[in-house]
Amino acid sequence: MAQVEAATQREIAAKPDDVFDALADYSGTRRKLLPEQFSEYEVREGGDGEGTLVHWKLQATSRRVRDCLLEVTEPADDELVEKDRNSSMVTTWKVTPGGREGTARVVVRTVWNGAGGIGGFFERTFAPKGLARIHDATLANLAAETEK
Secondary structure, three states, X not given: OOEEEEEEEEEEOOOHHHHHHHHHEOOOHHHHHOXXXXXXXXXXXXXXXXXXXXXXXXXXXXXXXXXXXXXXXXXXXXXXXXXXXXOOOEEEEEEEEOOOOOOEEEEEEEEEEXXXXXXXXXXXXXXXXXXXXXXXXXXXXXXXXXXX
16 A cells, blocks of 8 residues: 655745644634535544544545544644544644745645555545645635634
């Protein structure tokens, strides 16, 4: 099994701390940031960054729905890591100062162990682009929420 990766980034015209706080607010803001591919959102423990346990379903394609139960950690002050208990999927959100004062650069990267064989070939070819589009939509919503 090869590791599959989807990554994207965006510069947001808001303070890095405000952007990070919005991402880490699983009990409030985070739900509003998720695009239509997410459903059944539920915070099961915590709700603010480290120690949060959150559930959602992610419809990455018309035929594939992932049931995700994510443990959230903060290994660094500017980083959120979501590890799915139901799969090998790990998503890392990193928020750093942007290129201009008062802006934030957000990088999101998801990795997982892909399938083998021909199915794995198609997964490695198409899944990263599809998931990056979903992350781009989340980042656009994050910008709209924090650039107020």
